[in-house]
Each structure stands twice: as C-alpha cells, then as structure tokens.
Amino acid sequence: MRRSRSSELLPLDPEIERTLRQLRRDNRRREELQAIEMVDYDINRQIQGATIALRDYAVPTIMGSAIRMPTIPANNFELKPVPMQMVQSNQFGGYPNESPDEHIAGFLQYCNTVKMNNVTDDVIRLQLFPFSLRDKARAWFNSLSQESITTWADLSSKFLRRFFPPAKTARLRNEITKFTKFSGESLYEAWERFKEAIKKCPHHELLDNLLIEVFYLSLDETLRSLVYVAAEGALMDKNYDEASALIEDMASSTHNWQNERSK
Incomplete structure (x- = not known):
C-alpha cells in the first residue's frame, strides 16, 4: 500500500534524551521570561498609580461632543x-x-x-x-x-x-385607520381631528383613497348623506386633493354658518 505524505516517519534521533532535556530547558526559560515581563508590567502600573492622588480617581472623565463638525472654510465663524x-x-x-x-x-x-x-x-x-x-x-x-x-x-x-420608534408609528397609524366620529361632533370638528391624526404620523404610508374612505365611513348617516350629495354621488371617483378639498369646503361652510347662528 502506498503511504500518504502525512504519515511519513520522522528521521530517528540518536540522542533523543538530550534533545528532550534541551526542549524542557527552553520551555522553562520561556516561562521565566514571561513571568519577569508580568512582574515588570505590574511594577510599572504601581509606579504610575503611585503618582496619582486618590482624589483624582474620583474625578469623572469629560466626554467630547457626539458631533464631529465638518471643516468650515469661513473665518471667525460664530453663531449669534x-x-x-x-x-x-x-x-x-x-x-x-x-x-x-x-x-x-x-x-x-x-x-x-x-x-x-x-x-x-x-x-x-x-x-x-x-x-x-x-x-x-x-x-x-x-x-x-x-x-x-x-x-x-x-x-x-x-x-x-x-x-x-416603530411601535409609536403603529399606534398612530392605527388611530388613523380606526378613526371614529364622536357622538354630537360636527363635520368640521371631525375633519379637523382627522387631519390632526394624519399630521401626527406623516409617514403613515396609507393610500390617499383609503384615507378618504376611512373618514367618509366614520361619519354618521346624516353627514355621510350630505357629503354624498355634495359630491354628486361620486366622492370615490375623485382623487385625494379633490375629495379633501370638497370636505374642507363643506366643513368650513357649516362651521361658519353655525358660528353666525350662535351670535
């Protein structure tokens, strides 16, 4: 059988005991040198520590700013x-x-x-x-x-x-999608509250048509009928800008009319 390269025999050492003694001496010398180096390191640390007053160990380290300012070509730059x-x-x-x-x-x-x-x-x-x-x-x-x-x-x-954080985004997005008109709330008040909910989460990533649908379905039957008539039955055929402008005009008009009556 052909012997593999990794299993080739090492040459015979005729003085193997002397070689082993030499290896042991080398190992002991290496360990002694490492021990001396550790002692020197500890002594140096003690010497350095001896020059520091005890009260200095209690002084906090002052951290620099988290901001690394870019290079400013302007001379004498100073904020007023x-x-x-x-x-x-x-x-x-x-x-x-x-x-x-x-x-x-x-x-x-x-x-x-x-x-x-x-x-x-x-x-x-x-x-x-x-x-x-x-x-x-x-x-x-x-x-x-x-x-x-x-x-x-x-x-x-x-x-x-x-x-x-994502949890806050999810909560605010949920407030938009589950928006509900309060009992006794006017169209103007509901619309303002709905816009405020959207403003709180500008990155809601909800489709425009879904926003209009959510608000429209949140209205009671009376207000929903008014919006339906004003849109000539085609609210969902309008784009977001057109639909929101229609609701905005209706909300403002009814609000102004109610204010005039209350005077």
Whole structure:
C-alpha cells in the first residue's frame, strides 16, 4: 500500500534524551521570561498609580461632543445669540406628548433664517440642534458616542429612530385607520381631528383613497348623506386633493354658518 505524505516517519534521533532535556530547558526559560515581563508590567502600573492622588480617581472623565463638525472654510465663524435663543425657546424634552417630527420641522424653519457666507446648512444645523434639546432628549444626545455624528442627515435619522420608534408609528397609524366620529361632533370638528391624526404620523404610508374612505365611513348617516350629495354621488371617483378639498369646503361652510347662528 502506498503511504500518504502525512504519515511519513520522522528521521530517528540518536540522542533523543538530550534533545528532550534541551526542549524542557527552553520551555522553562520561556516561562521565566514571561513571568519577569508580568512582574515588570505590574511594577510599572504601581509606579504610575503611585503618582496619582486618590482624589483624582474620583474625578469623572469629560466626554467630547457626539458631533464631529465638518471643516468650515469661513473665518471667525460664530453663531449669534438670537438664533440660539429662538431654538432654545422651543426645546424638545423627549416626552410622549411631544412630536419629534414637528420639532424637526420647526427647528429647520429657524435654521433657514440663519445664513452665513461659506457656512453650509449642515454646519448650522449641527451647531444649533443640541440647544433645542432638554431633559430626556438631552440625556439621549449626551449618551451618544464621541464624534459619532458627522452630518445632519445622520443626526436627524438617529433622533427620529429614538423618539419615533416603530411601535409609536403603529399606534398612530392605527388611530388613523380606526378613526371614529364622536357622538354630537360636527363635520368640521371631525375633519379637523382627522387631519390632526394624519399630521401626527406623516409617514403613515396609507393610500390617499383609503384615507378618504376611512373618514367618509366614520361619519354618521346624516353627514355621510350630505357629503354624498355634495359630491354628486361620486366622492370615490375623485382623487385625494379633490375629495379633501370638497370636505374642507363643506366643513368650513357649516362651521361658519353655525358660528353666525350662535351670535
């Protein structure tokens, strides 16, 4: 039988005992060197620690900002107090009753009023956004890794993922699809409440025709008949803009008429 390469015999060592003794001495020498290195390392650590006062161990480490600012070509770039005060007057705290997407929209409106030569919108937004946060939202921002954010797109995305999680989106989308008109509620009041539900979840991804259908079916028989007549029986043949404009006009007209009667 042909012997495989891996099973070839090693050459015979005529002084195998001497070779084994040498290998043992080499192993002992290697272990002694490793032990000496560990002792030196421990001594160095103790020496370094001895030069540090005990109170210094209790001093917290100051972390840098989570934002790594882009290079700014403008000389002497400095944000003025006014835009900072505008941002701080509308801070987001991270509470359930607050809307993170509305906060972003309002923040961008403020930022659009700030223009500087050779300074990009990204720089202005990155500089100002931390001042728009308080309480839980500020704590979240401070917990981000140092220099982990380099663009406004990255910061806004992280912010919305944290404060507009999928569970909240599902709950708000459910409020739209299961919308119900309250007893005694006028067309105007129901329509305003429905629009507010949509506004709270702008990324609902529901089809326009479904939105109109949900609202129409939520109405009581009397209001549904009024809308049906106003649309000449073809509400579902209209596109979203046409149908919502029709309902908007009806709601505003009845609201104004009721206000006139109450005077």
